[in-house]
Amino acid sequence: MDRDPPLYFQHHVFCCTNERPAGHKRGCCKNRGGEKLRNYMKARAKELGLAGVRINSSGCLDRCELGPSMVIYPEGVWYSVRSIEDVDEILRTHLVEGGRVERLMMPPRPADAAD
């Protein structure tokens, strides 16, 4: 709303690090490498001295099949991030340059999806 305070973080990144039991049908971001990727992203963002950027871990973001999942707010852009190189590209293109890494963006919610 118009009177909301200014953003506390200019870009707030949430990286799913949720772990499910082995064999769960949806899998989990932790077993897909989410925690390692989050740790790298946090350390690298610090090295780069990115102002106004926060890299957080989060619980299950419910897009497990597309994970490791990351979402960046307030823009609400979701990424499937599978490697250190993917993280580097998001840091550079999205967080430094303000663009989008289109090849890593998750597809929109299907029109018939349940909540």
Added chain:
Amino acid sequence: MDRDPPLYFQHHVFCCTNERPAGHKRGCCKNRGGEKLRNYMKARAKELGLAGVRINSSGCLDRCELGPSMVIYPEGVWYSVRSIEDVDEILRTHLVEGGRVERLMMPPRPADAAD
């Protein structure tokens, strides 16, 4: 950006459940009750059948002194949430009615704050 996909969740709530060792000078949201409040909020949101709302846990949101901390995106509104009654008010006023619970909103970042 104009061509970003539609929001996947209309309101995405992150509740800090981070735990620090006892005696840490900043304290932590878990010891202030953050996990219990998050669990209640998630269950109650489900009971209410809120469409397009996701209640997540998160790692440290770095506003520990004001916690238990919650932030709701894409609007970027931060709340200090100390009781079940506070959670109920945020569910009703913010997530159902689209308003703000001004008495629980965190203050803006000070102009001289470091990142």
